[in-house]
Amino acid sequence: METEFYGFSHYGPNTFMGTEWGNDRRPNPKEYAPQTIPDCDQWVESMHAAGMKGAVVICKHHDGFCLWPTESTDFCVTNGGGVSAQVDIPKLFSEACKKYGMKFGVYLSPWDASNEYYASSTYVTDVFLKQITELCTNYGELFEIWFDGANGGSGYYGGSYLTTRTIDKKTYYDWDNLTQRIHEMQPNCVVWGREFRWCGNEDGYSGKTCWSNFDVNAVNSETTNNVGAEDGLLFMPSEVDVRTTSKWFWTSSEQAKSAEQLFKIYLESVGRNATLIMNCAPNSDGKMPDNVRTSLSGLGTLLTERLSNDMALHANVTAEQTRTPGNFSASNMTDGDKTTYWATNDDETTGTFVIDLGELKTIHYVTLQEYIALGQRVKGFTIETSQDNGSWDSFATGTTIGYKRIMAKNDDTTSYGSGTQARYIRVKITDSKACPLISTVSVF
Known part of the structure; x- marks a missing residue:
């Protein structure tokens, strides 16, 4: 894969x-x-x-x-x-x-x-x-x-x-x-x-x-x-x-x-x-x-x-839920290391995290990757964008992630388009077979 x-x-x-x-x-x-x-x-x-x-x-x-x-x-x-x-x-x-x-x-x-x-x-x-x-x-x-x-x-x-x-x-x-x-x-x-x-x-x-x-x-x-x-x-x-x-x-x-x-x-x-x-x-x-x-x-x-130009690489990430103990912090998703990952506790099959790109960017794709070595888990997710971290707009909704899921606006692959202006990306894992493990989030 x-x-x-x-x-x-x-x-x-x-x-x-x-x-x-x-x-x-x-x-x-x-x-x-x-x-x-x-x-x-x-x-x-x-x-x-x-x-x-x-x-x-x-x-x-x-x-x-x-x-x-x-x-x-x-x-x-x-x-x-x-x-x-x-x-x-x-x-x-x-x-x-x-x-x-x-x-x-x-x-x-x-x-x-x-x-x-x-x-x-x-x-x-x-x-x-x-x-x-x-x-x-x-x-x-x-x-x-x-x-x-x-x-x-x-x-x-x-x-x-x-x-x-x-x-x-x-x-x-x-x-x-x-x-x-x-x-x-x-x-x-x-x-x-x-x-x-x-x-x-x-x-x-x-x-x-x-x-x-x-x-x-x-x-x-x-x-x-x-x-x-x-x-x-x-x-x-x-x-x-x-x-x-x-x-x-x-x-x-x-x-x-x-x-x-x-x-x-x-x-x-x-x-x-x-x-x-x-x-x-x-x-x-x-x-x-x-x-x-x-x-x-x-x-x-x-x-x-x-x-190829990942705007989320080394960007600040905050998560509402993080597994403890151990190194499962949200920053693992943007550290460029595919072997590290963010995770929730065993009894939590949903989770939310926010990426701050640092300034307003033009966004075309958001890529999500599970830590697939421990199995495919995610059954549902949503992606939202914001310019001010207060007002949020829907970007895309999906079901499975697996090794890699590349999401365009509204999951529309037919046109590159003009992109979406945003500084913040919010991802909600809405359903998962077990606690979600996300190794990488990329923004292009």
């Missing part, structure tokens, strides 16, 4: 075939035909410019083509066209991530529309696990491994030549044991679908109410995934996936979302207690398209201009 924002890079046979899923037919390996070594350095630099802290690269999509020289199948770069035999995408990408100080992750589709063993136990033990092992041992430290939920069959998640090869994805892949194996090889790697959840849509938003807790047996739907489960037994935060264009893989006609559109997505994902993984698709020349680079750079500029 502290990584917050990272990239996704879809590249492979679909890039050259002009397709999105690669599941309608088995591609000829020669259709993957890079004419020069893909410029993964440029891909990662583009994502770094947007303010991302890591990146996940596609290593095998649903078509089954492996973008590294693997011993698990001959359907890989070794037998591709052009200079494919010289291309090892996870190697190139991991080196680029290291250069730019970015965390490195991999995507490996569990579903394999081409492998003859798919839907048998042999596929899981001799193909899928071997691929996982290669990616987990040959390319350095991973912060995330992304699996995807597609699993063959007919309909949206199926292919015309795989309609009879369906499986029960909850049991077929033996997720518990696979996850354990991954952690043995990569102790700091989080596993898709086991330690974080898909938010339920690909449109770039999480619910305004978003619990990090989840019930893994809940019906997989936009509503349940987007909101989470207040009393869910698993800590399984939401991850929002979204595209900078309209498709996952590059096509020549793709238009990029504007920097303002991407900033809105950031507010509605990272700003709603979720992490954001944003897809940036390279073209068939192995380059990140100029229009995508422009939007990513513009997003990085907006994030810096709008969310």
